[in-house]
Amino acid sequence: MTSTENFSARIDALRKLIADADAILIGAGSGLSTAAGLDYAGEDFRREFAPWIERYGITDLYTSSFYPFATEEEKWAYWARHIWFSRFRTGGTALYRRLLRVVEGKEWFVVTTNTDGQFELSGFDRDRIFATQGDYAYLQSRSGDNKELYYCEEWVHEAMAETKDCRIPSRLIPLHPKTHELLAPNLRCDDTFVEDEHWHQQADRYHRFVRDHHEDRLLLLEFGIGFNTPGIIRFPFEHMALNFPQTALVRFNRDHPDASLEGLDGRFMAFTEDVGELLERL
Numbered sequence: 001m002t003s004t005e006n007f008s009a010r011i012d013a014l015r016k017l018i019a020d021a022d023a024i025l026i027g028a029g030s031g032l033s034t035a036a037g038l039d040y041a042g043e044d045f046r047r048e049f050a051p052w053i054e055r056y057g058i059t060d061l062y063t064s065s066f067y068p069f070a071t072e073e074e075k076w077a078y079w080a081r082h083i084w085f086s087r088f089r090t091g092g093t094a095l096y097r098r099l100l101r102v103v104e105g106k107e108w109f110v111v112t113t114n115t116d117g118q119f120e121l122s123g124f125d126r127d128r129i130f131a132t133q134g135d136y137a138y139l140q141s142r143s144g145d146n147k148e149l150y151y152c153e154e155w156v157h158e159a160m161a162e163t164k165d166c167r168i169p170s171r172l173i174p175l176h177p178k179t180h181e182l183l184a185p186n187l188r189c190d191d192t193f194v195e196d197e198h199w200h201q202q203a204d205r206y207h208r209f210v211r212d213h214h215e216d217r218l219l220l221l222e223f224g225i226g227f228n229t230p231g232i233i234r235f236p237f238e239h240m241a242l243n244f245p246q247t248a249l250v251r252f253n254r255d256h257p258d259a260s261l262e263g264l265d266g267r268f269m270a271f272t273e274d275v276g277e278l279l280e281r282l
């Protein structure tokens with residue numbers, strides 16, 4: 001059933017897939033948070049980062065992540081606000097809470113490339129979320145040698161409170177508590193990314209969930225996954241749908257709705273419509 005067919009009919013078909021499913025695996029990318037209203041280049045960004053836009057000419061949250069700040073004091077003044085804006089500012093959003101209500105009562109698991117913590121903030125059980133690319137709520141050793149993570153909310157608020165002229169005091173530059181090495185956000189950008197004990201535990205739980213349900217009526221709900229890192233969720237979901245005979249794939253994607261593989265024989269649906277409206281109707 002394709003995205004061009006009747007919207008109400010597809011909603012009814014999706015409702016039946018959810019009702020009949022033995023288990024539901026949610027895969028989520030940045031498109032889901034965009035649909036939830038988390039705009040990283042819009043009015044909120046321009047208001048909260050006005051001093052940095054004026055001083056450094058940054059234009060959006062993503063590209064500014066790579067800005068070559070001259071000093072650690074400038075860098076961490078920016079990153080404190082970046083982390084707050086992305087992870088702690090909004091709390092859980094209505095769209096994510098709506099998605100939780102859709103899957104409640106089912107066996108479910110989440111795999112996501114998002115680093116904004118929206119699933120956890122919106123009430124999803126942290127033990128059933130595999131955030132493959134990290135989480136803004138944590139800092140790690142810059143070298144990646146130490147495998148511990150450090151929750152940073154308190155530091156973020158302190159750094160923001162003491163930011164002046166786009167700088168923090170030198171004493172607030174975050175250092176490893178044992179080695180005094182500089183820290184970095186726990187975000188996958190190169191081979192220094194720290195996969196701590198919890199990361200590996202959640203990876204095992206994800207793979208165990210797939211193994212346990214590969215012969216069941218497994219429903220794959222894929223939200224906002226494009227072709228930035230398709231090998232993490234998009235392609236594995238298609239592979240599961242193609243190779244598990246009772247598995248159905250439902251893709252919610254405004255720009256890239258089609259399946260890359262043929263042979264799903266009615267076990268694939270695509271939605272390009274507004275995800276918020278869709279989940280509300282469900």
